[in-house]
Amino acid sequence: MTTIAVLGAGKIGEALLSGLLQGGRPADELVFTEKHPERSAALSERYGVKGVDVASAAQLADVLVVAVKPQDIEPLLDELAPVLRPGALIVSLCAGLPTSLYERRLPEGTPVVRVMPNTPMLVGEAMSAISAGRFAGSGHLDLVEELLGTVGKVARVPENQQDAVTALSGSGPAYFFFLVEAMIDAGILLGIPRELAATLIIQSAVGAAQMLNQGDQHPVILREAVTSPAGTTIMAIRELERHGVRAALLAAIEAARDRSVELGQAHEAE
Ligand SMILES: NC(=O)C1=CN([C@@H]2O[C@H](COP(=O)(O)OP(=O)(O)OC[C@H]3O[C@@H](n4cnc5c(N)ncnc54)[C@H](OP(=O)(O)O)[C@@H]3O)[C@@H](O)[C@H]2O)C=CC1
Numbered sequence: 001m002t003t004i005a006v007l008g009a010g011k012i013g014e015a016l017l018s019g020l021l022q023g024g025r026p027a028d029e030l031v032f033t034e035k036h037p038e039r040s041a042a043l044s045e046r047y048g049v050k051g052v053d054v055a056s057a058a059q060l061a062d063v064l065v066v067a068v069k070p071q072d073i074e075p076l077l078d079e080l081a082p083v084l085r086p087g088a089l090i091v092s093l094c095a096g097l098p099t100s101l102y103e104r105r106l107p108e109g110t111p112v113v114r115v116m117p118n119t120p121m122l123v124g125e126a127m128s129a130i131s132a133g134r135f136a137g138s139g140h141l142d143l144v145e146e147l148l149g150t151v152g153k154v155a156r157v158p159e160n161q162q163d164a165v166t167a168l169s170g171s172g173p174a175y176f177f178f179l180v181e182a183m184i185d186a187g188i189l190l191g192i193p194r195e196l197a198a199t200l201i202i203q204s205a206v207g208a209a210q211m212l213n214q215g216d217q218h219p220v221i222l223r224e225a226v227t228s229p230a231g232t233t234i235m236a237i238r239e240l241e242r243h244g245v246r247a248a249l250l251a252a253i254e255a256a257r258d259r260s261v262e263l264g265q266a267h268e269a270e
C-alpha cells in the first residue's frame with residue numbers, strides 16, 4: 001500500500017484526488033493538507049479523504065505531492081524539511097520550480113520527481129510530463145508514471161523541457177477553453193441562442209479532438225478536408241491568418257514558457 005499526501009488541495013490538487021479516486025485508488029490511501037478548515041471539511045465530505053496537517057502528512061505518506069502555487073513554496077518547504085521521513089518521494093506539480101530547489105531545501109538525498117499535469121485530470125484525460133531529479137531513480141519514475149497513468153497520459157521528458165511543456169500542455173486546456181468561449185460568442189453575433197451555440201461548438205470540439213486522437217492523420221490534412229475550394233471555411237481561415245492568429249499562438253506559448261522560467265528563477269537565490 002502506497003499512501004499519497006496531496007499538499008495544497010486547490011484546483012489541481014483536488015483534480016488529482018478526484019482523478020485518483022475515480023481511477024480506483026482507495027480513499028484510505030490518500031490524505032491532503034489545506035490551509036482553510038472550511039475547505040478541508042468540504043473536501044473530506046465530498047471525497048471521503050482525510051485532511052491533515054503537514055507533519056501528519058509527512059508521517060503517513062510515502063509520496064508527497066506538492067500542489068501549492070509556486071509563490072507559496074517557501075513556507076511549505078520550511079514546514080516540511082524537519083518532518084520529512086527518509087525515503088519519502090516528493091512529487092512537485094508546481095510550474096517553474098526545479099527539482100534542485102527541493103533538493104537544496106529538503107534533507108540530503110530526498111528523491112524528487114517534477115511533473116507538469118493539466119486539469120483534464122478531472123475526467124481521466126490529463127497530459128502529465130514527468131522528470132526525475134538528482135536522487136530519483138527509475139523506480140520512482142515508474143511509481144509516478146503508474147500513479148498518473150490512472151488519470152491520463154504520461155510522457156517522460158528531460159527536466160530542461162519542463163518550462164516548454166508547462167506552456168504547451170500545462171496551460172494548453174486554457175487556450176482551448178478560450179477558443180471555445182470566443183466561438184460561442186461568434187454564434188451570439190450571428191443570432192444563434194447561447195445554449196445552441198454552446199452545443200454546436202462543444203460537440204465540434206469533442207469530435208475534432210477524437211479525430212486528432214486517432215493519430216493517423218496530421219492536423220493539416222484534417223483541416224484541409226473541411227476546407228472546400230471557394231467555400232466557407234477558406235473565408236474564415238483567411239481572416240484568422242490576416243489577424244495573425246498563428247503568430248499570436250506562437251508568441252503566447254513563448255510568453256508562457258518565459259513565465260515558467262521566471263517562476264523558477266525567483267527561488268534561485270534562496
Ligand atoms: N491549475 C492548473 O491548471 C495547473 C496548476 N499547476 C500547478 O499546480 C499548483 C497549484 O495550482 P492551482 O491548483 O491552480 O492553485 P490553487 O491556488 O487552486 O491551489 C493551491 C492550494 O494550496 C493551498 N495552500 C497554499 N499554501 C499551502 C500550505 N502551506 N499548505 C497547504 N495548502 C496550502 C492554497 O490555499 P490559499 O488559496 O489559501 O493560498 C490553495 O488552496 C501550482 O504550482 C501550479 O503551477 C500545474 C498544472 C496545471
Ligand SMILES: O=C(O)[C@@H]1CCC=N1
Binds near residue numbers: 095166170171
Ligand atoms: O497558469 C499557471 O501558472 C498554471 C501552470 C500551468 C497551468 N496553470
